[in-house]
Amino acid sequence: MTVVAEPSKKLICWSCGSENDADTQFCANCGKLQPYIPADYFTFFGLPRRFQLDTAALEKQFYRLSRKFHPDLYARASADEQRWSLEKSSVLNDAWRTLRDPLARTEYLLGLAGIRLEEQSRNASDRAAESGTAKQPVVPPDLLEEVFELNMQLEEMRMARAGGADDPEARGSLEAAKQNFSAQMETSQQDLQRLWIEWDSAANANDEETQQAAQRKMVDLLNRRSYIRNLLRDVEAALKG
Amino acid sequence: MAYSDKVIEHYNNPRNVGQMDKNSTAVGTGLVGAPECGDVMRLQIQVNPETRVIEDAKFKTFGCGSAIASSSLATEWVKGKTVDEALEIKNTDIVKELALPPVKIHCSVLAEDAIRAAIGDWKKKNVVAGEPASAPVAVAAN
Numbered sequence: 001m002t003v004v005a006e007p008s009k010k011l012i013c014w015s016c017g018s019e020n021d022a023d024t025q026f027c028a029n030c031g032k033l034q035p036y037i038p039a040d041y042f043t044f045f046g047l048p049r050r051f052q053l054d055t056a057a058l059e060k061q062f063y064r065l066s067r068k069f070h071p072d073l074y075a076r077a078s079a080d081e082q083r084w085s086l087e088k089s090s091v092l093n094d095a096w097r098t099l100r101d102p103l104a105r106t107e108y109l110l111g112l113a114g115i116r117l118e119e120q121s122r123n124a125s126d127r128a129a130e131s132g133t134a135k136q137p138v139v140p141p142d143l144l145e146e147v148f149e150l151n152m153q154l155e156e157m158r159m160a161r162a163g164g165a166d167d168p169e170a171r172g173s174l175e176a177a178k179q180n181f182s183a184q185m186e187t188s189q190q191d192l193q194r195l196w197i198e199w200d201s202a203a204n205a206n207d208e209e210t211q212q213a214a215q216r217k218m219v220d221l222l223n224r225r226s227y228i229r230n231l232l233r234d235v236e237a238a239l240k241g
Numbered sequence: 242m243a244y245s246d247k248v249i250e251h252y253n254n255p256r257n258v259g260q261m262d263k264n265s266t267a268v269g270t271g272l273v274g275a276p277e278c279g280d281v282m283r284l285q286i287q288v289n290p291e292t293r294v295i296e297d298a299k300f301k302t303f304g305c306g307s308a309i310a311s312s313s314l315a316t317e318w319v320k321g322k323t324v325d326e327a328l329e330i331k332n333t334d335i336v337k338e339l340a341l342p343p344v345k346i347h348c349s350v351l352a353e354d355a356i357r358a359a360i361g362d363w364k365k366k367n368v369v370a371g372e373p374a375s376a377p378v379a380v381a382a383n
Contacts, residue, residue, distance in 0.1 A: 117277060125332075125350045128357055144274045148281050151303040223276035230279030230303075 011037075014080075025088065026068070033074070036087040040112055041095035050203065051109055051196035055100050062096045106192065106218060113215055117222060139223045147227045153177070154231065158238045174239050181232040188225045192218065244306050245340035251310035256317050259299040261285040269363025271355040275347055280304030282312050284355035286319060286327075288363050293323045300355070307345040311335050311352035324360050 011020045011034060013027035020027055023043050024034055042049045045061060069092055074085040098104045107117060154177060160170040195214050202210035244252070260283075263270040267287050274281045280303065287297040298316035302309045314335055319327040335341070335349035 125354055128354065139274060139276055141272070144272050144281060147274065148272060148283060148301075148303070151281060152301075155303075226276050226279045227274070227281070 025065070033069075033077075033081050033084055033088075035080070036084045036091070041091075041099055041108065042112075044091060044095050045099065047099075049109060049112060050200045051106060052193075052200050053099060053105065058096070058099060062092065062100075065092055102189075102192070103222075106196075106222065110215060110218060113211075115215060115219060117219065139220070139227075143224055143227070147231070150177075150231055151234075154234055154238065161238065171239070174235055178232065178235045178239065181228055181235060184228045185225070185232060188221055188228065191221055195221065244310075247339050248306055248310040248341070251313040251339070252306040255300075255309055255313040257297075257299050257313065257320075258301060260301065261287060261297070261299050266290075266366045267363075269359040269361070269366070271358025271360075271362060273351055273354040273358055275304075275308075275351050277347065278304065278308075280308045280348070280351060282308060282351050282355045284312055284315060284352070284359045286324075286356075286359045286363060288324060288367075290367060293325070295319045295322055295324060295327055304351075305345075305348065307339070307341055307348040308351060310339050311341075311348045312355060314338060315352040315356055319356060324363065327356055328360060330356055 009022045011022050011024055012018070013020060013030060013032060013034065015032040016027060016030040018027060018029040020029075020034065022037070023039060023046060026033060040049075045058065047053070047058075066089070069085050069088040071082065071085045071089060074082045077085075098108050110117070153173075157170050157173045157177070161174065195218050199211050199214040199218075202208075202214065261268045261270075263285065265287075267290065269286045269288060271284045272281070273284075282300065282302040282304065284300045285298065286295045288294070289296050298319050300312040300316050302312045315330070318330055318334075322330075330353065332346070332349040332353040335352055336346055339349070341349055
């Protein structure tokens with residue numbers, strides 16, 4: 001089966017009238033800055049929507065575009081061009097900050113796929129409030145139990161440590177807890193990368209079912225990760241304090 | 242961002258911190274969490290089976306000041322109410338009482354979730370004849 005790509009919309013250069021691709025930043029013919037058209041961060045950088053990303057290449061592109069969009073270059077240009085250079089510079093910074101960070105990028109691309117992590121919990125709360133029933137947890141109940149227990153242990157260790165002047169046993173438990181949480185963070189990072197690959201290959205193969213399954217796994221992983229991240233932060237604070 | 246005086250007051254003097262026997266049939270336990278901030282909150286209620294009045298409530302929260310204050314306030318409010326009255330407590334009431342800023346509204350949502358989860362657990366343990374455990378609204382007391 002052959003897939004015929006739809007001819008994407010063209011962008012006519014405001015200055016020389018030549019035809020460019022819709023996501024063009026500078027006219028291929030006259031080099032003039034083109035209007036800012038709101039687009040997602042991947043499109044803005046001319047990248048496919050994928051979780052895996054060559055951040056070194058992205059960085060180069062970022063610095064290259066930063067220079068080319070720089071408002072100083074347009075100080076004597078038309079008001080329109082001045083505005084576009086400001087708009088593009090601002091979006092460029094946001095896009096760079098989001099895409100270079102693996103977690104921010106993951107959440108962003110999940111968002112483009114229609115999943116808002118912070119809304120999941122809120123939606124579950126709303127449904128529960130409407131029906132007057134207990135909230136359907138967005139994380140597995142046993143994870144909550146586990147996190148609660150870990151927090152209790154952590155608190156005991158902190159108190160033991162606060163009681164005795166640096167009780168070596170309590171410090172040892174805290175160190176062990178820190179290693180445990182760090183290892184879990186590490187594992188979750190590797191698991192996340194595996195899910196990226198799963199999703200990206202499925203996206204290349206137009207396999208929506210696999211994509212959705214990978215998305216769901218990513219959401220579970222990220223939810224779990226935010227709890228572990230907090231525990232790690234707390235144990236580190238306890239060790240320092 | 243500064244916490245309101247009421248949040249600070251609850252944070253410094255949290256009411257009803259503690260634990261109840263979660264295996265007791267008179268006790269309902271709600272354990273809820275907000276993955277976006279990593280908070281966990283456990284709220285427990287002890288209910289009189291005759292009157293369905295919540296006679297005692299305890300909580301333990303690992304989270305920010307607003308989450309602690311919200312759950313502390315929730316335990317104060319549910320005490321003395323029937324389970325059905327307690328279900329009427331809305332997170333917006335908590336927001337108002339504690340003057341929570343918009344970024345902390347989810348803490349109050351967590352507290353409302355915890356109340357509902359605790360009551361749900363208690364109802365599950367005390368299935369009233371003729372009333373399914375998951376009934377959204379309790380039948381009139383008889």
